[in-house]
Amino acid sequence: MTYPLRTLQEDGDAAHRIVIVLDQTKLPRETAFVRLTSLEEAAHAIRVMQVRGAPLIGATAAYGVALGLAQAADDARLSTVLETLGATRPTAVNLHWALARMKGALAKLPASERRAAAWAEARAIAREDEAANAAIGRNGLPVLQQIAARKGRVEAMTHCNAGWLATVAHGTAISPIYAAHDAGIDIHVWVSETRPRNQGLLTAWELKQAGIPHTLIADNAAGLLMMQGKVDCVIVGADRIAANGDTANKVGTYLKALAAQAHGVPFYVAAPLSTIDFACPSGSAIPIEERSADEMGVTTSRVANPAFDVTPAGLITGIITEHDLRAADALAGLKPA
Numbered sequence: 001m002t003y004p005l006r007t008l009q010e011d012g013d014a015a016h017r018i019v020i021v022l023d024q025t026k027l028p029r030e031t032a033f034v035r036l037t038s039l040e041e042a043a044h045a046i047r048v049m050q051v052r053g054a055p056l057i058g059a060t061a062a063y064g065v066a067l068g069l070a071q072a073a074d075d076a077r078l079s080t081v082l083e084t085l086g087a088t089r090p091t092a093v094n095l096h097w098a099l100a101r102m103k104g105a106l107a108k109l110p111a112s113e114r115r116a117a118a119w120a121e122a123r124a125i126a127r128e129d130e131a132a133n134a135a136i137g138r139n140g141l142p143v144l145q146q147i148a149a150r151k152g153r154v155e156a157m158t159h160c161n162a163g164w165l166a167t168v169a170h171g172t173a174i175s176p177i178y179a180a181h182d183a184g185i186d187i188h189v190w191v192s193e194t195r196p197r198n199q200g201l202l203t204a205w206e207l208k209q210a211g212i213p214h215t216l217i218a219d220n221a222a223g224l225l226m227m228q229g230k231v232d233c234v235i236v237g238a239d240r241i242a243a244n245g246d247t248a249n250k251v252g253t254y255l256k257a258l259a260a261q262a263h264g265v266p267f268y269v270a271a272p273l274s275t276i277d278f279a280c281p282s283g284s285a286i287p288i289e290e291r292s293a294d295e296m297g298v299t300t301s302r303v304a305n306p307a308f309d310v311t312p313a314g315l316i317t318g319i320i321t322e323h324d325l326r327a328a329d330a331l332a333g334l335k336p337a
């Protein structure tokens with residue numbers, strides 16, 4: 001599968017290196033790019049969701065560290081940079097995972113070596129994300145092949161955007177769908193619009209570029225479609241998976257999981273290992289981002305806008321990572337020793 005654009009790329013020479021990101025606040029109406037030249041611009045891009053999606057947020061934060069060390073790289077500056085980026089978005093653990101990894105790589109070095117090392121580590125994180133997501137596609141493909149072998153075709157449902165736009169490349173939940181399409185499987189995708197920010201429109205845009213049949217639905221139509229037998233499986237991404245398999249993903253995911261269980265539809269979560277937070281025992285410990293009331297487009301009533309919800313592990317048929325597909329309550333074996 002080839003993708004028409006890059007979500008994130010480096011530009012410039014060693015002395016003036018910057019990062020260029022695809023501005024996702026403009027899609028799908030307009031294709032525009034933003035130049036990130038400083039810590040502040042990287043933090044802003046994450047906060048206002050010019051870049052979004054857990055894996056892409058993580059990679060952008062890593063590059064944000066490199067940008068933030070351009071003028072100074074002493075301990076005080078490193079702390080400021082890590083704190084500034086760490087405060088941008090709370091739920092997607094990839095952000096915090098990437099910052100911890102950058103800290104681990106840089107804090108032990110003399111300040112004079114940190115800047116070059118930061119670019120190298122950010123580059124490694126981006127490359128690894130791309131490879132992990134490709135492997136998620138391969139590991140999720142058998143699920144879709146089995147459905148296709150049984151029924152001749154596949155009706156998949158997804159929520160939010162967990163395609164290549166949400167990552168450095170390939171996507172997470174959509175990666176197996178791309179792999180299935182590449183393998184010649186007849187697949188159609190139900191895409192929920194994902195109120196209030198409509199990330200489903202990004203998924204529809206991606207699938208259209210790839211020539212994959214899809215249908216956009218209102219979020220609340222998902223239950224009916226499952227009841228009518230029109231959905232063979234649900235595949236979603238994740239922003240943070242707790243050690244017990246409870247999974248935070250874009251708000252609305254939990255309702256889909258409940259409906260899927262009620263109607264016997266298998267429900268899969270696809271995410272790289274960087275999305276698993278082994279320090280977080282269960283879903284109740286996952287911080288849920290509350291976003292601005294403005295996103296709801298309503299001024300006449302009081303508004304609550306939690307951006308994520310938590311799907312209990314018991315509702316999840318399997319979790320697909322770059323390592324394998326396994327039960328949500330069997331993540332312990334994935335933890336590095």
Ligand code: MRU
Binds near residue numbers: 236307
């Ligand atoms: O708020 P966003 O758009 O950054 O939300 C994150 C997501 O894209 C989804 O929750 C996604 O399913 C997980 S990230 C691949």
